[in-house]
Structures are given as structure tokens and as C-alpha cells.
Amino acid sequence: MPEPKQAVGRPRDSRVDHAIAGATRELLAERGYAKLTVDAVASRAGIGKAAIYRRFATKQEMIFAATVHDMEEQPPPDSGSLRGDLEAVCEVIAKQLSTAPPDVLHGLLADIHGDKALGARFSGTFIERERFVIDTVLERALERGELAAKPDAAIVHAQLLGPIFYWILILIGDHGRLADLGRSVAAMVADSLTASG
Amino acid sequence: MPEPKQAVGRPRDSRVDHAIAGATRELLAERGYAKLTVDAVASRAGIGKAAIYRRFATKQEMIFAATVHDMEEQPPPDSGSLRGDLEAVCEVIAKQLSTAPPDVLHGLLADIHGDKALGARFSGTFIERERFVIDTVLERALERGELAAKPDAAIVHAQLLGPIFYWILILIGDHGRLADLGRSVAAMVADSLTASG
Amino acid sequence: MPEPKQAVGRPRDSRVDHAIAGATRELLAERGYAKLTVDAVASRAGIGKAAIYRRFATKQEMIFAATVHDMEEQPPPDSGSLRGDLEAVCEVIAKQLSTAPPDVLHGLLADIHGDKALGARFSGTFIERERFVIDTVLERALERGELAAKPDAAIVHAQLLGPIFYWILILIGDHGRLADLGRSVAAMVADSLTASG
Amino acid sequence: MPEPKQAVGRPRDSRVDHAIAGATRELLAERGYAKLTVDAVASRAGIGKAAIYRRFATKQEMIFAATVHDMEEQPPPDSGSLRGDLEAVCEVIAKQLSTAPPDVLHGLLADIHGDKALGARFSGTFIERERFVIDTVLERALERGELAAKPDAAIVHAQLLGPIFYWILILIGDHGRLADLGRSVAAMVADSLTASG
DNA sequence: GGCTAAACGAGACGGTACGTCGCGTCTTGAG
DNA sequence: CTCAAGACGCGACGTACCGTCTCGTTTAGCC
Structure with a gap:
């Protein structure tokens, strides 16, 4: 049974994940998409850029994850018509x-x-x-x-x-x-x- | 009768306008939107960057002008229904x-x-x-x-x-x-x- | 007897020469050598750039002419020793x-x-x-x-x-x-x- | 005991300093002062322009540092007269x-x-x-x-x-x-x- | 408790494009 | 032919951002 990842070393800090997503959403709202920079997200989140790029390959992936977070999209309950x-x-x-x-x-x-x-x-x-x-x-x-x-x-x-x-x-x-x-x-x-x- | 502009100094060369628009459209088609650079447009058009920025404040304005240019959009002839x-x-x-x-x-x-x-x-x-x-x-x-x-x-x-x-x-x-x-x-x-x- | 120049067309305006030299000296004093631009000289002198380049081949020649103007440098009178x-x-x-x-x-x-x-x-x-x-x-x-x-x-x-x-x-x-x-x-x-x- | 700088973050790479100084001196010798460009220095040194401007505010500072660098200027040994x-x-x-x-x-x-x-x-x-x-x-x-x-x-x-x-x-x-x-x-x-x- | 390995904040790195500025030339219309 | 105005091609400038790479430090799990 293959473990998905070897759990050695320091584990990722989930507060960092939330800080990234939160900072991204804040800055998108404040400055808009075009003016969003990775440095600004890191700075606002109080983390290093490496922590971002450890999680996401590109800036776009980061924004994608921070905005399109909970895509449930279940079919609606049957309304009868x-x-x-x-x-x-x-x-x-x-x-x-x-x-x-x-x-x-x-x-x-x-x-x-x-x-x-x-x-x-x-x-x-x-x-x-x-x-x-x-x-x-x-x-x-x-x-x-x-x-x-x-x-x-x-x-x-x-x-x-x-x-x-x-x-x-x-x-x-x-x-x-x-x-x-x-x-x-x-x-x-x-x-x-x-x-x- | 208000003259729109005092025609003093050397007038803008309309060939430059066309060269910019043409080069922009060519490069958009060849390389795509994300890979379009102002330097490449200037080089392809055989002009200087200054000639572009004399006409458009930003790269986006240039692309806008080159693509959303001949939007005629007349109402269609009456088809009867x-x-x-x-x-x-x-x-x-x-x-x-x-x-x-x-x-x-x-x-x-x-x-x-x-x-x-x-x-x-x-x-x-x-x-x-x-x-x-x-x-x-x-x-x-x-x-x-x-x-x-x-x-x-x-x-x-x-x-x-x-x-x-x-x-x-x-x-x-x-x-x-x-x-x-x-x-x-x-x-x-x-x-x-x-x-x- | 050969005239040094064919005196046809409009003659050069000597006021322009003085305006160039004056503006050059003023701007050198105000902003320094490194910040002196030909456009600024033309603007201050109230003339066009072409009038400058009709007289001098380069910016340096213009400054040279405006600053090293009256190089007499005669030997001094004999002082006796x-x-x-x-x-x-x-x-x-x-x-x-x-x-x-x-x-x-x-x-x-x-x-x-x-x-x-x-x-x-x-x-x-x-x-x-x-x-x-x-x-x-x-x-x-x-x-x-x-x-x-x-x-x-x-x-x-x-x-x-x-x-x-x-x-x-x-x-x-x-x-x-x-x-x-x-x-x-x-x-x-x-x-x-x-x-x- | 005052530490001159908080040693936080990645430290400056001294090889970059030397590469900048070396490239600057080479290019000065090859092309002369007037033809020296920051891009050429960066290219020759194999580094980015940002690495230069992180160290020097202007091109002039860079050249200054590269040329007026090892001014030892010790008094000469006493010759007796x-x-x-x-x-x-x-x-x-x-x-x-x-x-x-x-x-x-x-x-x-x-x-x-x-x-x-x-x-x-x-x-x-x-x-x-x-x-x-x-x-x-x-x-x-x-x-x-x-x-x-x-x-x-x-x-x-x-x-x-x-x-x-x-x-x-x-x-x-x-x-x-x-x-x-x-x-x-x-x-x-x-x-x-x-x-x- | 000590060791190992990964994660962390900070920030330097190579690269690329941006928008600006200056030079010397060219092109108008007026004189 | 000259003039004022200003557009032109060219090329360098200094800035900003990306994604990567060290630093020294912190934090977990395994011995």
C-alpha cells in the first residue's frame, strides 16, 4: 500500500496555506487582478515566496486555488419540472x-x-x-x-x-x-x- | 468654427499607424497575446518604440486600437421577420x-x-x-x-x-x-x- | 572672385546664434553639464532643434562654441623678467x-x-x-x-x-x-x- | 558591539561583485567610456541587471566602484631625503x-x-x-x-x-x-x- | 534527548519586458 | 533657404515582476 508521501521532515504549516489564500483574495479585491504580484502576496501573508512556490507551480495556480476554492456544483434537487x-x-x-x-x-x-x-x-x-x-x-x-x-x-x-x-x-x-x-x-x-x- | 487641432510641426505619419496596427495583428496571430511585446511590434513595424508611445499610453491601448478597430456593426438589412x-x-x-x-x-x-x-x-x-x-x-x-x-x-x-x-x-x-x-x-x-x- | 557662400534663400538669423549660446550657458549654470539637453536649449532659446543642427554637427560642438567662445590667449606684455x-x-x-x-x-x-x-x-x-x-x-x-x-x-x-x-x-x-x-x-x-x- | 547589518535573507554573492567589476573594466578597455552600457556589463558578467542596481544606484556608481577600487596609496618607504x-x-x-x-x-x-x-x-x-x-x-x-x-x-x-x-x-x-x-x-x-x- | 530532513522568512539571483528619455534626422507650413 | 514645431528611428536607462536559489532558523518524527 503506497503512502502518498514520505512523512519525514517538518510538515507543511496549514496556517501558511490560509495566509496565502487570504492575502491573495484581499489583494485581488484591493488592487485588481492585473496589479497582483507574488511578492505582494508573500509580504501581506507574512511568509516567504518559497512557501508559495512549494505549493503552486505558478502565480496562476495560486490565484486559481485561492478563488475557485469550493467548486461543489451538484445537480439541484428535483423541482418537479x-x-x-x-x-x-x-x-x-x-x-x-x-x-x-x-x-x-x-x-x-x-x-x-x-x-x-x-x-x-x-x-x-x-x-x-x-x-x-x-x-x-x-x-x-x-x-x-x-x-x-x-x-x-x-x-x-x-x-x-x-x-x-x-x-x-x-x-x-x-x-x-x-x-x-x-x-x-x-x-x-x-x-x-x-x-x- | 473650432479647429480640432493646430496643425503645427511635423504631422503624424499615417503609415506608422498602419505599420503598428499591422505588426500588432501579425504578432498576435503568430505568437499569441501573452507573448506579444512592444519591442517586437516596433521591430516588426520598422519603427521606434517612441512612435508607439506617442500614440498610445500603454501596450493595452495599442492592442485595443489594433484589434477593436473596424467594428462596423451596422444593423442587418431588414429580412422581413x-x-x-x-x-x-x-x-x-x-x-x-x-x-x-x-x-x-x-x-x-x-x-x-x-x-x-x-x-x-x-x-x-x-x-x-x-x-x-x-x-x-x-x-x-x-x-x-x-x-x-x-x-x-x-x-x-x-x-x-x-x-x-x-x-x-x-x-x-x-x-x-x-x-x-x-x-x-x-x-x-x-x-x-x-x-x- | 569666389563668394564663400551662395547667398540665395533666406539668410541665417544672427539672433538665433545668440539665443542658442545664451540658452546653453544659462542651462549649464542652472542644471549642470550632465543634465543639459538639446531640446531644453531649443525650448529655452525659443527656436527649433533644426536651427541648432544647421549650425553644429553635435551637441558637443554647440556647447564648445557656447563656452569656449573668445579664446584670445595672446602672450602677455613683456614684464621684464x-x-x-x-x-x-x-x-x-x-x-x-x-x-x-x-x-x-x-x-x-x-x-x-x-x-x-x-x-x-x-x-x-x-x-x-x-x-x-x-x-x-x-x-x-x-x-x-x-x-x-x-x-x-x-x-x-x-x-x-x-x-x-x-x-x-x-x-x-x-x-x-x-x-x-x-x-x-x-x-x-x-x-x-x-x-x- | 554594533552589528553593521542584520544577516537575514540570502547574502550577496561576492562572485557577482567581482563579475561586475571585471566586466566593467574589460568593457571600458575594449569599447571606451562612452560606449559602456549597463546591459553589456550584465551580459558580459553573466548576471542580471537587477543584481547591478541592487548594489549601485546608477551606472556611474558602478563604474566608480569598479575603477577607483584598490586605491592603496600608501606613503612610499622613507628614501632618506x-x-x-x-x-x-x-x-x-x-x-x-x-x-x-x-x-x-x-x-x-x-x-x-x-x-x-x-x-x-x-x-x-x-x-x-x-x-x-x-x-x-x-x-x-x-x-x-x-x-x-x-x-x-x-x-x-x-x-x-x-x-x-x-x-x-x-x-x-x-x-x-x-x-x-x-x-x-x-x-x-x-x-x-x-x-x- | 539527539539526529535528520523538510519547511520556514528573508531576500539575492538571471532573465525579460516595460515605459521614458535623449540624440540627430526629417517633414510640415509659413516667411 | 531659413524658421518653429514636432514626429521619426535608434538605443540606453532604471524599474518591476517572475520563478529559482541560497542563507540561517524552526519544527516535527524516529532513533
Whole structure:
């Protein structure tokens, strides 16, 4: 039975992990993504740069870990209808996107897509989870008989979540109206699927 | 009659402007957004760095000018129906987004939203144009009698274009299916508006 | 009879020459040699840079012309003795060197010896004049019978003027004591020549 | 007991100091003072520019440290006579000045006198050492009884070393005759002091 | 309790790009 | 042909950040 790591030497200090994540989030909020430097994070956290690079290979990984921390993304509880389920999905996504300022999201996306490895990991986790949630919701509708045939999940994915991302990332729209937008999109997509499908 | 500028001293050489824009676009295509350097642009363009910084305050402004340059974004010719008009809008946007590699789009968006001034200019030109196009199309539908009341243009904007941006920027989806996506979204939005409106 | 120059077109404005020299001297006094820029001279003089480069090939030539303006350096009137003549020579040189701040002299010397052409011109005028003055004074002493044989003028040159330059340029010594230094050096050199020669 | 510095963090690498000084001296010899660039020094030394600017505030400080480095300037061994001692002083100074090409000396002097701080440091080290050497030699002569009273050391300083600097810096004279010049100046100054003192 | 090995804060290191500044040249329109 | 204004190519400057690498010290687990 292989132990994952030989536990010799001084163990990592978990307070350092929290200090890094905390300092990163603080500085992102104070100065924005573009002005975030590793030295500033180390200084604010009261630690050395080596402690950061012992944990993360690059600055981007560090930010990724500090911001995209708790990606649960479970399918929502069955609401009894496709429309209700889609609304719930929109709501969860909107809430998640609203936690970070838009410049952080853009910076992160740019770095993610500028680095092959990070990009693959992003698609393999974040996107895959979303796809799975949408798949699950559509399956439920099939079982209920709301849908006759299984629609293309990728298309539905874009139709449902695209407007939310666009509102937050591109339009920098009012967050108070996000709930309305989510409901209207969910209704529209549900109607479209049940009518044509 | 206010002259915009006193034409004193040697005037700016418009060939330099074109050389900068051309070199920027070439190098973006060849090396990607992250690897673009101002020195490389100057060298490729056969000019000095000073000529660049005389025109743009930062590297980001230079890229902005070189890429978001000929955003025409005229409303499409009247197709006779709301659905047809929306399809045409989707098609134009999809084509524009497809010309640039995705990492350029992400880098540009990140820089735009990382700089107040650039962000304002982006909203004031690109977004405003899109909004105007959508407004125009909705007005036509009102005149035709397809719509009873004017819908919220911002919501329609997100519903229509969000999925396309999402497909390209987040999903890094197949460009071959963009046309299908555009048609399906246009149909869905048109149905939604005519049914509920 | 060949005119030295074809007098066609607009003649040079002599006020421009004076403005250049004046601005150069002002800025040298205000900011020092190292901080003097051609743009600043043009701006202060209220003229264009082209007017400067039409007159001088380089910045150094401009400064040279503005500072080393009236190099007369005639041999002093015959005082009746070698010692008196040498004193007079020291006095004149000391007065000339005292007009410019030491940083200007050093800057000028550095530039002069960094540029072959300028260096040759400097040696050909300034140094040659000094040498001629010393030669003349020594000839007089020979005729008077103070000296039996003609000493090596180059060595005398260094012995006599070296201390003056050193005092001003290297020691940044008190200008009030320059007269004393000159007298003591003149006496010493005269004694040395009349005793050993 | 005051520790000069808290020895925290990685200490400076002394090999880097030597590499900087070595590269600087090499490049000064190869290309001359005016063509020396910080980038070239860093490249030649195999180090980064930051390592240079961590040690020196400006390029001038770097050159100063690399050239005015091992100014030992000990008083010469007692030769038994004032004249012998003065000859020895001249010889040492002439040898030191002959090692560097004249354009380096001029450049260095220009930079030293163009920067307050550097000028003060130059006076406080180099000049002070020379003065001390001369003082020591004069004290010996007093003890021997060659001199009745202590002469003005500053004047003697200029009288003795001025001609040598002038020969090298201004006249760009033949180095082969420097020894002769030194001897003649030493004799002249010694005679002058013993006669008048 | 002592030994070993890794983690720690601090900060120096090589490298790369940035945005600025100065030089000497060139290009306007006016005189 | 000259002038004032100012853009141009070039190249060096000094700064900032990245990810790596020593330092000397601290902290755990195993003997």
C-alpha cells in the first residue's frame, strides 16, 4: 500500500496555506487582478515566496486555488419540472460568478486559456461539472416525459449559461437583475425544448 | 468654427499607424497575446518604440486600437421577420469573433476590464453598437406588429449574444457548429418574444 | 572672385546664434553639464532643434562654441623678467578657467577626448595657443640672457599650468587662493629654469 | 558591539561583485567610456541587471566602484631625503594613471563632478589619501631637519601632482616621458621647499 | 534527548519586458 | 533657404515582476 508521501521532515504549516489564500483574495479585491504580484502576496501573508512556490507551480495556480476554492456544483434537487430545474441551475451559477469582481474572472480566464495545462484542468473540472449538471436535469425531464428526445447538451449549455456569463463579464450588468435574467432564460430554454423537442 | 487641432510641426505619419496596427495583428496571430511585446511590434513595424508611445499610453491601448478597430456593426438589412433579423445579427457577431484566436479575445477582455478608461471606451463603442443593433431590430418588429410592446433590450442582448460568446470563449466550442447555435438561439429568442410579448 | 557662400534663400538669423549660446550657458549654470539637453536649449532659446543642427554637427560642438567662445590667449606684455611673464600667464589661465563651473569643464573635456575630430581641434587651438605663449615667454628669457639654453617647452607647460588645472578641476580648491598658487608656481618654475638651465 | 547589518535573507554573492567589476573594466578597455552600457556589463558578467542596481544606484556608481577600487596609496618607504620621497610619490601616481585609457579617466572625472554624492566620496577617499601621503612625506622632512616649518600641504599637492595629471589628461603626452617629468617636478618642488622654507 | 530532513522568512539571483528619455534626422507650413 | 514645431528611428536607462536559489532558523518524527 503506497503512502502518498514520505512523512519525514517538518510538515507543511496549514496556517501558511490560509495566509496565502487570504492575502491573495484581499489583494485581488484591493488592487485588481492585473496589479497582483507574488511578492505582494508573500509580504501581506507574512511568509516567504518559497512557501508559495512549494505549493503552486505558478502565480496562476495560486490565484486559481485561492478563488475557485469550493467548486461543489451538484445537480439541484428535483423541482418537479424542467423549467424549475433550469432556474435553479442558473441561480447557483449566478451566485458563484457574483462572488468575484469581473476583472478577476477575466484575468483568470485569460491566464487559463493561455496555459495549456491549466486550460485542460479547467475544462476537465469546471466545465465538465456544468455539463454533468445540465445532463442530469435533461435526463430527469426525459424520464418525466417533458421531453421526447434527448437534446444536444452542449447547445443547451450555451443557451442557458451564456447569457449569465455575458451579463456579468461583458455587459458588467446590474447584479440585482441577475435573478430576473436567470428566470427568463430558464423559461425560454424550457419552452424551446418542450415545444420543438 | 473650432479647429480640432493646430496643425503645427511635423504631422503624424499615417503609415506608422498602419505599420503598428499591422505588426500588432501579425504578432498576435503568430505568437499569441501573452507573448506579444512592444519591442517586437516596433521591430516588426520598422519603427521606434517612441512612435508607439506617442500614440498610445500603454501596450493595452495599442492592442485595443489594433484589434477593436473596424467594428462596423451596422444593423442587418431588414429580412422581413424578427427571427430572420436576429439570425443575421448572430451570424455577423459569430463571424467577427471567429477571426481572432481565443487567447487574444481573453487577453483583450482581461486588459479592458483591468483598466477603467479602456473599459469605459469598450462599453462606449463596442457594447453600445451591439445595443443599437438590437434596438433597431426590435423597433422593426414593433412596426411590423410582431411585437406588442418594446421588450427590455439589455435582456434580449444577453439572451441572444451570450450563448455565442460563451461557446467561443468558455467552451472553446467547434466553430463549425456556430451557425447552428446562432440559428437555434435566434429562433428561441424570437419565439419567446412573440409569445410572451 | 569666389563668394564663400551662395547667398540665395533666406539668410541665417544672427539672433538665433545668440539665443542658442545664451540658452546653453544659462542651462549649464542652472542644471549642470550632465543634465543639459538639446531640446531644453531649443525650448529655452525659443527656436527649433533644426536651427541648432544647421549650425553644429553635435551637441558637443554647440556647447564648445557656447563656452569656449573668445579664446584670445595672446602672450602677455613683456614684464621684464621670466618670473613676471610666467606669473602673468598663470593669471590669465586661472581667470579663464574660473569662469565655468568645474562640472562643465570636466564634461567638455570628456566629450572632447571621446570624439577624435573634436579632440584634434581642441589640441590644434587651445593647447597650441598655450604652447605658443609659453614658447614666446621662454624666447624672451633667452634673449634677455636669463636662460642659457632653450628648455623643453612641453615640460615647462605641464609644470606651470598643471597645478592650476589640478587645483580647479581635481581639488575643487578655493578660488581665492588661486592667485597665490599662480605666483608660487611661477616663482618655482622660474627659479628652477634659471638655476639648472 | 554594533552589528553593521542584520544577516537575514540570502547574502550577496561576492562572485557577482567581482563579475561586475571585471566586466566593467574589460568593457571600458575594449569599447571606451562612452560606449559602456549597463546591459553589456550584465551580459558580459553573466548576471542580471537587477543584481547591478541592487548594489549601485546608477551606472556611474558602478563604474566608480569598479575603477577607483584598490586605491592603496600608501606613503612610499622613507628614501632618506624629501626629494627622493617626492619622486616616489610621483612615480606611483603616474603608474596608476597610466593603467587606464585617458577617455576613461575623463569620463570618470566628468561623472564624479556631475554628481554631488560621488564627488564627495571621491574627495573623501582618493584626494584624502593623496593629501595624507604628501603630509607624511613633509612630516618626515621636518623631522630630518630639511624643512624648518611645515609648508601648506594643499599647495604642495597641486604643485607636485598637477603637472602629472595635466600631462596625461590634457596634453595627452607621451607616457615614456612621464618618469622624466616626475623626476623634474619632484626636484623642483623639493628645491623650492628647502630654499624658501 | 539527539539526529535528520523538510519547511520556514528573508531576500539575492538571471532573465525579460516595460515605459521614458535623449540624440540627430526629417517633414510640415509659413516667411 | 531659413524658421518653429514636432514626429521619426535608434538605443540606453532604471524599474518591476517572475520563478529559482541560497542563507540561517524552526519544527516535527524516529532513533
